[in-house]
Amino acid sequence: MAEASTEYEHPLMKVYREQLNCGFPQVRDVFDDCMAEALSILSKEGVDAYLEAAGFLCRMGHGAEPVLAFLEKWPAVAEAVGEAALAPVMDGIRTMYKSPNGKAILPFLQTLAAAARRLRSAEQMQCYLDLILNFMARTTGSIHGIHQTFPSPGLPEFFRQIPLLLGQLSINGLKNWVEYGVRNYGDHPERQEDYFRLQSSDSRAVIQRERSGTLLIDHERKLDLYLRGLWRDSDHFVPYSLHFDILRKPVPYYDQLGIRLPDVYDDFAVPGSPLSISGLDRYRAVLAHIVGHKRWTTAVFADNLSPFQRMAVELLEDSRVEALAIREYPGLRRLFQALHPVPAESACDPKTASCLRHRLTMLSRAILDPAHSYKNPDIIEFAKRFHDLMAQGESGTQEMVDLAVAFGAKTRLQSDQLPNIHFPDTVVDYRDDNRQMWKFIEEGDEEEAFDQDRKVELTEELKGLPPRHYPEWDYTSQTYRPDWVSVYEALHPPGNAADIDRLLAKNDALAKRLKRLLDLLKPQDKVRIRYQEEGSELDLDVALRSLIDFKGGAMPDPRINMSHKTSGRDIAVMLLLDLSESLNEKVAGSEQTILELSQEAVSLLAWAIDQLGDPFAIGGFHSNTRHDVRYLHIKGYSEKWDDDVKGRLAAMDAQYSTRMGAAMRHAAHYLENQKADKKLMLILTDGEPADVDTKDGRTLIEDARRAVKELDTKGIYAYCINLDPKADEYVSDIFGKQYTVIDNIQRLPERLPELFMALTK
Amino acid sequence: MTDKDQYKVHNEPFYQVQSNEVALYQAAYAARLPVMVKGPTGCGKSRFIEYMAWKLDKPLITVACNEDMTASDLVGRYLLDANGTRWLDGPLTTAARIGAICYLDEIVEARQDTTVVIHPLTDHRRTLPLDKKGELLAAHPDFQLVISYNPGYQNLMKDLKQSTKQRFTAFEFDYPEAQLETAIVAKETGMDEAMTAKLVKIGTAARNLKGHGLDEGISTRLLVYAATLIKGGVTPRDACRMALVRPITDDADIRDTLDHAIDAVFA
Ligand SMILES: Nc1ncnc2c1ncn2[C@@H]1O[C@H](COP(=O)(O)OP(=O)(O)OP(=O)(O)O)[C@@H](O)[C@H]1O
Numbered sequence A: 001m002a003e004a005s006t007e008y009e010h011p012l013m014k015v016y017r018e019q020l021n022c023g024f025p026q027v028r029d030v031f032d033d034c035m036a037e038a039l040s041i042l043s044k045e046g047v048d049a050y051l052e053a054a055g056f057l058c059r060m061g062h063g064a065e066p067v068l069a070f071l072e073k074w075p076a077v078a079e080a081v082g083e084a085a086l087a088p089v090m091d092g093i094r095t096m097y098k099s100p101n102g103k104a105i106l107p108f109l110q111t112l113a114a115a116a117r118r119l120r121s122a123e124q125m126q127c128y129l130d131l132i133l134n135f136m137a138r139t140t141g142s143i144h145g146i147h148q149t150f151p152s153p154g155l156p157e158f159f160r161q162i163p164l165l166l167g168q169l170s171i172n173g174l175k176n177w178v179e180y181g182v183r184n185y186g187d188h189p190e191r192q193e194d195y196f197r198l199q200s201s202d203s204r205a206v207i208q209r210e211r212s213g214t215l216l217i218d219h220e221r222k223l224d225l226y227l228r229g230l231w232r233d234s235d236h237f238v239p240y241s242l243h244f245d246i247l248r249k250p251v252p253y254y255d256q257l258g259i260r261l262p263d264v265y266d267d268f269a270v271p272g273s274p275l276s277i278s279g280l281d282r283y284r285a286v287l288a289h290i291v292g293h294k295r296w297t298t299a300v301f302a303d304n305l306s307p308f309q310r311m312a313v314e315l316l317e318d319s320r321v322e323a324l325a326i327r328e329y330p331g332l333r334r335l336f337q338a339l340h341p342v343p344a345e346s347a348c349d350p351k352t353a354s355c356l357r358h359r360l361t362m363l364s365r366a367i368l369d370p371a372h373s374y375k376n377p378d379i380i381e382f383a384k385r386f387h388d389l390m391a392q393g394e395s396g397t398q399e400m401v402d403l404a405v406a407f408g409a410k411t412r413l414q415s416d417q418l419p420n421i422h423f424p425d426t427v428v429d430y431r432d433d434n435r436q437m438w439k440f441i442e443e444g445d446e447e448e449a450f451d452q453d454r455k456v457e458l459t460e461e462l463k464g465l466p467p468r469h470y471p472e473w474d475y476t477s478q479t480y481r482p483d484w485v486s487v488y489e490a491l492h493p494p495g496n497a498a499d500i501d502r503l504l505a506k507n508d509a510l511a512k513r514l515k516r517l518l519d520l521l522k523p524q525d526k527v528r529i530r531y532q533e534e535g536s537e538l539d540l541d542v543a544l545r546s547l548i549d550f551k552g553g554a555m556p557d558p559r560i561n562m563s564h565k566t567s568g569r570d571i572a573v574m575l576l577l578d579l580s581e582s583l584n585e586k587v588a589g590s591e592q593t594i595l596e597l598s599q600e601a602v603s604l605l606a607w608a609i610d611q612l613g614d615p616f617a618i619g620g621f622h623s624n625t626r627h628d629v630r631y632l633h634i635k636g637y638s639e640k641w642d643d644d645v646k647g648r649l650a651a652m653d654a655q656y657s658t659r660m661g662a663a664m665r666h667a668a669h670y671l672e673n674q675k676a677d678k679k680l681m682l683i684l685t686d687g688e689p690a691d692v693d694t695k696d697g698r699t700l701i702e703d704a705r706r707a708v709k710e711l712d713t714k715g716i717y718a719y720c721i722n723l724d725p726k727a728d729e730y731v732s733d734i735f736g737k738q739y740t741v742i743d744n745i746q747r748l749p750e751r752l753p754e755l756f757m758a759l760t761k
Numbered sequence B: 001m002t003d004k005d006q007y008k009v010h011n012e013p014f015y016q017v018q019s020n021e022v023a024l025y026q027a028a029y030a031a032r033l034p035v036m037v038k039g040p041t042g043c044g045k046s047r048f049i050e051y052m053a054w055k056l057d058k059p060l061i062t063v064a065c066n067e068d069m070t071a072s073d074l075v076g077r078y079l080l081d082a083n084g085t086r087w088l089d090g091p092l093t094t095a096a097r098i099g100a101i102c103y104l105d106e107i108v109e110a111r112q113d114t115t116v117v118i119h120p121l122t123d124h125r126r127t128l129p130l131d132k133k134g135e136l137l138a139a140h141p142d143f144q145l146v147i148s149y150n151p152g153y154q155n156l157m158k159d160l161k162q163s164t165k166q167r168f169t170a171f172e173f174d175y176p177e178a179q180l181e182t183a184i185v186a187k188e189t190g191m192d193e194a195m196t197a198k199l200v201k202i203g204t205a206a207r208n209l210k211g212h213g214l215d216e217g218i219s220t221r222l223l224v225y226a227a228t229l230i231k232g233g234v235t236p237r238d239a240c241r242m243a244l245v246r247p248i249t250d251d252a253d254i255r256d257t258l259d260h261a262i263d264a265v266f267a
């Protein structure tokens, strides 16, 4: 664009350009725009300092990028934190320039405006600069002790992440996060880079820890209980970050994959009131609203409605589902009212702005809050029409369409079309984006039918024992399919027993606690049974008391004997582990997989049962069609809880599917042969029975249910520990009441032994 | 001879019928089949039996079983007195003699050997051997055995043996559905239905959490307690926390959720 210079130029601009004295053609291209912005924000001295600083960056020898970034960003920075921040910022840049960290100047400048918008004050900016310089000094050149030669590996990465970091952390939190990285990876360049690039897990974990507000991951269980308890609903929660996307704030919504919620909510201070709504209650408000849609909204066609009309329909439908939710739980009104904005009636000027949003939000407020103070007759009329409709029952989405269209027609203004839309106090942030509310006539049926059967093939690795065949229950015909399933039993491959000892050592505190409980359960060698009419010995205390009663003419207690019984416990246990593919998933909010946690839990349980002296066996299973169900022998009844067993447990691995019934039948034949009063089969699983060759999901559920019945007649008590939060849909069908769902999988290691003890005490 | 009349239920107990259980019980009684009533704690099992005894105009002998109970406690024993010894019938024997309905509440709590003594009474023999006394007691034609059993304990040790289970016909009870339960609590306590409906709502929320950290939901009995407290002047929120939430859980997340339910129900 060389010809740009030949165009007309305002004489003042020419003066500024000369003052800058920077020859990069890219700079010339944007100079006028940048100056225009600078002039509207900076003071006269501020402009001079701006140009001087830009001149330094231009001649610094790092190309055109730094000066460009500065020219473009500085006015915004000055706007956010004041132009006086320039001096300390430039001091910082000079320090970087003189150090081996010149390369970090560009990312620093590129993210400076975003940082300033978060920091919001000169003081905060100063803290930020101090933090950077300290960080730089401590990570530069310390490698191999060669002084100040190598640039800080983490610094440029750090700058690239800064908008995100400041989006989530207070400056203090940021400081702690940096501190952690510097302290732990100060002399490890690659890992330092990973840490500051947010690639390492501890890096993210420290962010979580330093974050303020109510984190979704910390409260998922409570919210799940809320949905189940109050709404008989349940769904996955999928967090999104409010901070990745600073321009367009994402809004909650739901679809087949779950309910999308912000990953963190701060407490909400209700304007003009000392009241504050906790982050947890804000989540509950979102959930109540979304459940309302799920229950009461039926999608309507969008095609014939204008965007404005749709907006009105959405708003009235939001009000309707909330009104119905409040009917269920009147206390919700308080919550919604506190979170719903109260637009001032005169806030929007229809001469200069589009007031549609403002009007609709007022209507929404008026509907929600019977004590509203709006005078606008249309608002009052339509709020009344809304309540009249609701008074007749639940109304419906279509009726809201009609009401919305009428409202639009009645209140339409020319200025609704203005590009300048009045936004303040018109965002109801606990409401979802209503994407489920609309359907479109032209939309095709895009359902893809894809069948991706895993190939049925028998893997060769199976050696040793020939298969055993088991029947499977066919619920459609209510008959057994004889010899339908082949179960191959194999010894579980060995691993490193020390791994299990390490897991046990890690849970040392828990083990100590369990030990106390175990001691209570432990069979005393001899138990004395008192108050027996017939027994092996006279119980002197009681006999004397009886004699005294008798002599005194009162009725003596004839139960003056006692007897002894050895060991009250006679239980044989079979622990059956689902080792299907899904166990490889990570547990929400944890770095561990379900498999790892199960391993930990099973180790503790095995240790506990071993302490009690109950005979027990452990088996694992997975399946790849009915021709190939594997039963992996981990511990037999005659084996000790020793390194061989621990080794197998350590090598535990998850793959394929879950043909539960067959595995239970196979495990049962071992348990059946045990001589014990009580026989307990514990089944640890994370999902429903399923296999690739079985299309009808019901089949394997019904078969497993049948297997439980078979076990019952053999005197085996089957009990399921299910890790699938969605297990309610099937687990009671299979196990009746003999199951527990563990929602908080992270607590499995302590829950499993506790459960076992509760079951057998 | 024991006075039959003292075991009669003289005033009609309030029992809210839920379905066809009354007719079915009458049929079971007509055939003198032993009955097992299953269901969670405090759902109305005892009340039902009491009501049926009244309706059939038969004496009712109830035995609350406990861990220390032995067969002799049920059957009877010799007692010493000034003249030597004297046999005293236990409640089960009394019931078999006079033709009462014998209700063994929470039979699984009793020692294993106790369940065995009821076996001959529950099949075609309808006899009770009093070994020590050397008597084989043939049960009175009006005698019927009823046991209650809460399968929700989820405890291997407290499960009935198949051989015991299979001697009974069974009624499965559960907490009544919301409207019925509202009526029950209202009638039982004299509290208005608007308030009892709210209590039931909280009860329902807790029952939805069964298996997710709660072994049992809030029982009808606890709802009756809460209503009673409110009638006595306790604020609804306090009454609910005290009678509905605190007794059933130590799990902080569940407590928090149910407390929230209380707040949501009482605007
Ligand atoms: N159908 C009903 N009609 C009248 N009252 C009922 C009914 N169901 C429950 N109740 C009320 O619930 C209370 C508890 O019932 P009940 O004592 O019969 O319980 P239960 O099932 O025997 O409990 P548990 O297993 O703990 O002994 C009763 O005192 C009564 O107030």
Ligand SMILES: [Mg+2]
Binding pocket: B042, B045, B046, B047, B105
């Ligand atoms: Mg009872």
